[in-house]
Amino acid sequence: MITLILISFIFFLAGIIQGMTGFGSALIAMPLLTLFIDVKTAVPLCILQSVLMTSYLSFTLKDHMEKKKIVPLLIGSLPGIYCGVTFLKNVESDVIKFLLGTLIVVYSVYSLFLKPQPKNLHKAWAYIAGFGTGFIGSAFSAGGPPAIIYTTLTGWSKDYIKATLTGFFFTSAIITAVVHAATGLTTALVLKYFLASSAFVLTGAYAGTHLYKRVSSEGYIKVILILLVILGGLMCITALKGLNS
Numbered sequence: 001m002i003t004l005i006l007i008s009f010i011f012f013l014a015g016i017i018q019g020m021t022g023f024g025s026a027l028i029a030m031p032l033l034t035l036f037i038d039v040k041t042a043v044p045l046c047i048l049q050s051v052l053m054t055s056y057l058s059f060t061l062k063d064h065m066e067k068k069k070i071v072p073l074l075i076g077s078l079p080g081i082y083c084g085v086t087f088l089k090n091v092e093s094d095v096i097k098f099l100l101g102t103l104i105v106v107y108s109v110y111s112l113f114l115k116p117q118p119k120n121l122h123k124a125w126a127y128i129a130g131f132g133t134g135f136i137g138s139a140f141s142a143g144g145p146p147a148i149i150y151t152t153l154t155g156w157s158k159d160y161i162k163a164t165l166t167g168f169f170f171t172s173a174i175i176t177a178v179v180h181a182a183t184g185l186t187t188a189l190v191l192k193y194f195l196a197s198s199a200f201v202l203t204g205a206y207a208g209t210h211l212y213k214r215v216s217s218e219g220y221i222k223v224i225l226i227l228l229v230i231l232g233g234l235m236c237i238t239a240l241k242g243l244n245s
Helices: 002-021 023-033 039-060 067-090 093-113 124-140 145-154 159-182 189-212 217-244
Strands: none
Touching: 002 023, 002 039, 002 159, 002 189, 023 039, 023 093, 023 124, 023 217, 039 093, 039 124, 039 189, 067 124, 067 159, 093 124, 093 145, 124 145, 124 159, 124 217, 145 159
16 A cells, blocks of 8 residues: 555656656656666556656647657657667666666766757757667666757757657657567556556646746756756665675
8 A cells, every 4th residue: 555655656746747847757756666666567657657648748739749850759769669678578677777777867967967059960860869768768667868868959949849759758658558568568566556646647747737837947857857866876776785685
């Protein structure tokens, strides 16, 4: 019972963050979930909740979605999803946990201290970002960084960045969820946790969309990134303890 309450609260927070920014739910949820459930349960659980959140957000952002922005990311993600699922099924959980923790710390530090300026990017970078996102998303349920970094370098407006990320994450999450189910990663326990926390994640996403319109997200995201550095570091420490035991 305590586990279900904790999972529901975590996904409520994750929904708020996703609703505000268009990304970040798994980057918040995964470090917290893996403190008390196995990473191979947490990953498919986060993917299912991502489908739920991004379906709602896609509806609210439909006026800012453009197929030409989303499709290259999606095409690039397909081989990445396959590689990521293969990686997840064949690598020890503590190794995955350590790599995910490292990824979160690196991405968060990058976002805190470097503010990349918009560039005239070659269209090939969209496919590369899509592949990286597909691989990391299906293996770690935290695939946002490559696509987020790419979209922030394009010079698009805030609304178009959020809509593009949401549309891409929605489609790739559906594909990943199907692959997880087909390969046996989506277990009865995962479905139990998903059903128990679905209402909380939608409530959080709804609240986040309203905060997005009223609150400047820059300072808020900075606090979240600092928290992610701490949580990612904690994941690395606990993973190393598991590998050494």
